Structures are given as structure tokens and as C-alpha cells.
């Protein structure tokens with residue numbers, strides 16, 4: 488479903504601020520892979536997601552999505568097939584539009600159907616059903632402005648919007664980091680449910696090591712713009728924080744500095 492081949496991005500090349508944020512990254516995800524990504528601040532995690540979404544066009548290498556070469560494709564074109572969530576709950580929804588209008592807009596993604604014909608009764612019913620599954624009581628607030636929702640409610644809604652038309656890829660960049668622990672868990676549970684049920688190929692960046700090791704089927708460890716280790720199978724299941732620290736310092740030649748490590 489996704490292939491990165493020797494993907495490189497250098498910011499401010501040939502200046503004193505030159506920074507190789509992606510350094511020959513190779514990554515191959517099969518349909519339904521749910522892969523978590525960890526690494527210290529500045530490791531290149533967000534840059535890798537930006538390279539996949541087309542927010543940044545890579546300097547060299549290739550990006551393939553579902554077998555198609557999208558290396559030079561603009562982000563708005565890729566957005567038809569890629570769902571994305573950020574740390575900031577304010578991104579991804581339109582605050583002055585109602586929940587129903589936001590969902591209708593998301594539902595029209597990738598098709599020619601716009602909002603011009605209004606929202607159909609059958610769509611409204613489907614939105615209500617989907618919202619009730621989030622367990623946040625949003626199904627009774629279809630006509631509420633999204634700006635009135637809490638951060639957790641907005642993140643859950645954004646997740647629903649990103650997946651209401653099943654995307655080829657879902658990119659989650661610390662999407663629970665700004666939420667309180669209870670809400671973060673709720674949104675994580677919803678994420679697991681939606682991803683598994685629809686078999687969505689997903690990359691999830693997190694600073695929560697427990698979430699990283701216990702969510703999905705693989706964990707990438709990044710440092711200095713490279714994927715330094717891929718954990719899967721038994722090695723991943725038996726991974727402890729101590730072993731991970733050792734593995735990281737051996738591979739990166741540096742210690743793992745992560746403030747949220749023990750959350």
C-alpha cells in the first residue's frame with residue numbers, strides 16, 4: 488500500500504542550518520499494516536509523514552501509494568486517499584460549521600458530490616450511527632458548531648471524518664498528545680476500533696512508548712532522519728523499556744531523550 492524508496496529531505500541545504508530530516512528512508516507497508524513510530528524530538532517522524540502526504544516533496548527517492556508513483560504529486564491530490572490527524576485538535580475540522588456539515592464535507596471527499604444539494608436524510612442517519620459509536624454523545628448534536636466541542640470530541644470527530652470514506656492510508660501525528668489521559672485513552676480505543684474494522688493501513692507517531700508497543704503490528708524507531716530499528720513479532724511483544732533504551736543507544740549512538748517515555 489505504501490512504499491518509500493531512499494526518501495531524502497534536507498532543509499536549508501548548503502547553509503549553516505542544513506538539516507537532513509529524512510536520510511535514505513526505506514519503508515514498505517502492506518494493506519492493513521498498523522505501524523507505530525517513536526523517536527526523540529527532531530528524529531524526522533513528522534517529516535516522514537509530511538513526505539507521504541505530499542506536504543513536502545522529497546529531494547530524492549520515490550513514494551508509491553497503492554502501487555502508484557506519487558513522488559511528485561501535490562498534497563491536495565494525495566489527500567483524496569490519505570487521512571491525517573495532528574496533535575492540535577483545532578486542525579482538521581471547520582469550527583464555524585456544524586458537526587453534520589463537517590461530516591458531509593468529509594463524506595464528499597474523492598467524489599464529485601458537493602454540499603450544494605444539502606445533506607440527505609440517509610446520510611444524516613448514517614452520520615448519527617457513526618457518531619453514536621464514538622460513545623461521546625455527539626449523535627444528538629448534529630447541528631452544533633464544531634467550535635463548541637472539547638479537544639477530545641474534536642479529535643474523535645476528525646478521526647471519523649478522516650475515515651468516513653476509507654482512506655488508503657491514515658497518518659496520525661501524536662493525535663492524542665494534547666488530550667487528558669482519560670480522553671487520550673478513549674480516542675486511542677476509537678482509533679484501534681476504526682483502523683481494525685476497516686483494515687486501514689496506518690502510521691501512528693507517538694511519544695507514549697506503551698501505546699507504541701501495544702498498538703498495531705510493528706514499531707519503527709527513528710533517529711537522525713533514519714529508521715534505525717523495526718520491531719515486530721516476538722521481539723516487539725517482549726520489548727521492555729530497558730531493552731528499548733539499550734537498543735536505541737546502540738543503534739543511534741545516543742541516548743533516548745523523551746520526556747513522555749514513562750507515561
Ligand SMILES: Nc1ncnc2c1ncn2[C@@H]1O[C@H](COP(=O)(O)OP(=O)(O)OP(=O)(O)O)[C@@H](O)[C@H]1O
Pocket residue numbers: 498499506507508526527528529530531532533534535
Ligand atoms: N519546515 C522545516 N524547515 C526547516 N527545518 C525543519 C522543517 N521541518 C522540520 N525541520 C527539521 O527537521 C528535523 C526533523 O523534524 P521533525 O519535525 O520531523 O521531527 P519529529 O521527529 O517529528 O520531532 P517531534 O517529536 O519533536 O515532533 C528537525 O531538526 C527539524 O528542526
Ligand SMILES: [Mg+2]
Pocket residue numbers: 532533534660
Ligand atoms: Mg513531530
